[in-house]
């Protein structure tokens with residue numbers, strides 16, 4: 288079942304729109320033309336799906352799985368159109384979103400940058416990064432657009448007797464800002480230093496007390512998988528695990544192995560077991576559940592698996608879920624929409640946009656496609672679906 292009623296009337300249009308870049312069919316209003324291109328793209332997609340599954344030799348099995356998942360396919364284009372705000376000259380800086388990424392350490396500076404810059408490229412007004420001192424100068428040098436706070440500390444730079452004081456100081460620093468943020472992305476490039484993770488656990492508790500939505504990714508998932516109480520039952524929390532992170536989560540919460548045959552049921556039960564938080568399981572198809580519903584986003588995508596695409600996704604989920612919450616508070620009467628979980632809507636929108644941008648970037652860059660190329664296609668990809676004005 289789609290989450291939203293179609294905002295534009297023709298069903299066939301929506302069917303096409305889940306499979307084809309908008310510019311491909313909007314340029315060609317002729318239906319026959321459209322159908323020919325649709326068939327060609329569908330064939331190309333099915334080939335891609337078979338190739339990606341590594342089961343090109345067992346075609347029947349793959350197609351059955353795709354058909355079964357197809358029933359849950361989200362109407363991502365309608366959701367993107369519904370929640371993306373128009374650029375209105377009466378709005379002020381900040382109203383399109385203020386996002387903060389908590390991540391970035393000695394080893395990883397790319398991940399927090401990707402998440403934070405993606406939020407801006409999609410249309411958020413302000414994007415902050417809270418990272419370690421070592422990472423801050425590097426991240427600042429990537430982009431003058433980001434507001435970078437060098438406040439996190441790792442064990443190697445703190446004496447044992449100072450840890451309590453430093454931890455309180457770090458959390459107090461974030462507390463000064465937290466009410467201004469629409470969403471925190473916790474974990475891209477955070478690393479696994481125990482002292483740093485303890486501090487971030489305190490920041491997560493603070494976000495929860497302040498009712499600030501959180502998207503947990505990367506090493507943030509390492510933290511919460513070992514401390515489930517940090518997020519359990521928090522409806523404004525989204526987890527975005529990749530294959531390894533999901534495996535660890537399933538083992539910890541369900542005490543079992545990942546079951547790809549009943550992937551939707553397992554995800555549903557995982558989300559329910561953590562108190563109805565939203566989980567976006569990343570993979571060949573992205574699966575999204577809050578313990579009540581399961582949705583699949585499998586449109587577009589790319590066979591290139593360069594690191595950093597998950598970071599784009601986490602920054603994007605933060606923006607789209609904030610927009611979904613904003614639209615719901617101002618939306619006219621529409622029961623289906625206003626009762627939908629905004630965190631789920633944000634996941635569907637982010638997944639669809641990332642996959643579309645990755646597809647378009649791959650079309651031109653093929654094997655050399657990098658995360659920065661995908662980021663460059665976020666704006667155009669969103670514009671094709673939901674024009675700015």
Ligand SMILES: NC(=O)C1=CN([C@@H]2O[C@H](COP(=O)(O)OP(=O)(O)OC[C@H]3O[C@@H](n4cnc5c(N)ncnc54)[C@H](OP(=O)(O)O)[C@@H]3O)[C@@H](O)[C@H]2O)[C@@H](O)CC1
Pocket residue numbers: 394395396397398399474475476477478479504505506529531532594595597598
């Ligand atoms: N350009 C950048 O800056 C990018 C930075 N990135 C950042 O990298 C971080 C890790 O994310 P990832 O995606 O590599 O983790 P994942 O798939 O779970 O693990 C793969 C394997 O590595 C291992 N392992 C991981 N961390 C370890 C550690 N500290 N020490 C020891 N082992 C560790 C892990 O082992 P295991 O979990 O099984 O113990 C598994 O075998 C995260 O902060 C992410 O945001 C990415 O976003 C990409 C772009």
Ligand SMILES: Nc1ncnc2c1ncn2[C@@H]1O[C@H](COP(=O)(O)OP(=O)(O)OP(=O)(O)O)[C@@H](O)[C@H]1O
Pocket residue numbers: 339505528529530569570571572573588589590592593594595596597598599600638641642
């Ligand atoms: N096998 C695949 N085929 C097609 N698309 C995929 C595949 N695996 C992942 N993706 C897409 O890439 C996005 C990022 O997922 P991925 O598993 O690479 O995250 P990640 O490992 O956390 O990335 P990062 O390197 O940023 O940490 C997903 O949302 C999904 O849409």
Ligand SMILES: [Mg+2]
Pocket residue numbers: 504505529597598
């Ligand atoms: Mg990741």
